[in-house]
Amino acid sequence: MEEKILQAAEETEEKARDTKPGEEEKKEPEERAEEKEQESSPETTAPGNGEEKEQEPQAAGHTEEEKEKNEGVQNEDALPAQQKSEPEGEEILRMKDICKDYDMGNEVLHVLKNVSLTVRRGEFLAILGPSGSGKSTLMNIIGCLDVPTSGDYWLDGRHIADEDETSLARIRSREIGFVFQSFNLLQRQNAFENVELPLIYANVPEKERRDRVDEVLARVGLSDKRENMPNQLSGGQQQRVAIARAIANRPAILLADEPTGALDQHTGAQVMELFHELNEEGNTIIMITHDPKIASHAKRIVRILDGEISEGALEDA
């Protein structure tokens, strides 16, 4: 059973690498870019094409009506959290007793231990913990890049364990915007093209795609750098391109793993300022970090230590 779960996890990760450019955290950008160039056009290889899209409204609990309700169009209770006092926002993520074990042969490593967590639309949450505490493992499960050994996970009303691979790929590309420590931009594509790629994958028509890329590049203050290749951008600018890419699809959650880890303090603070603004505009953000200073930018902090989470003020850490 364990093997099967691990195998499924590997396949899930593989698929993620194949299907979404923002998710290759374990690959060097160059390596990924080379692969990219060997691939045929995204239109033919990417998920989210054709029939898949047709099926979407039928997904459990996701009729158009519900979608509108989720987006706060019809139901006052579902107003974006920034318009209300925070704990009342609509629930967007729920984990219940999530465990992640690794069978190391002679022993079983319990990396996540009964993690239960609820996140509401419009929250800005930091998950704070030291190296090896299980942060990336938890992020991979939140981002549907990996599966838990046991426990339940609901994302935007879907019970993730019930979703098939196709559906998971779609959830990854549409519900989650990933931001990684190492930016993970495709090195042979310019800023505009990097941001455009997930929209191509999601089948957004060309005109709308261009408008949206322009809009998000303007949003992160990089309209004048749209033609620049990643190596013609500073670290902070590259991360802002990565953030533009992550929000281009208007995901339910912006998920960031050590987003300032590769930046100096000043540039990191600018990225945090951008996160603040994006959160004020209604984006739900989950940020993972080992740095209490960075975590203090979030509105809510959950600490993780040795695979167990606890909630509380920074001073208690």
Ligand SMILES: Nc1ncnc2c1ncn2[C@@H]1O[C@H](COP(=O)(O)OP(=O)(O)OP(=O)(O)O)[C@@H](O)[C@H]1O
């Ligand atoms: N595939 C795996 N097989 C076995 N053990 C693993 C695997 N992935 C992670 N671990 C172990 O799980 C624990 C948590 O790892 P994780 O990468 O989640 O930590 P982290 O909090 O993200 O650390 P860091 O801040 O250094 O990135 C570590 O002890 C790690 O060795």
Ligand SMILES: [Mg+2]
């Ligand atoms: Mg990590």
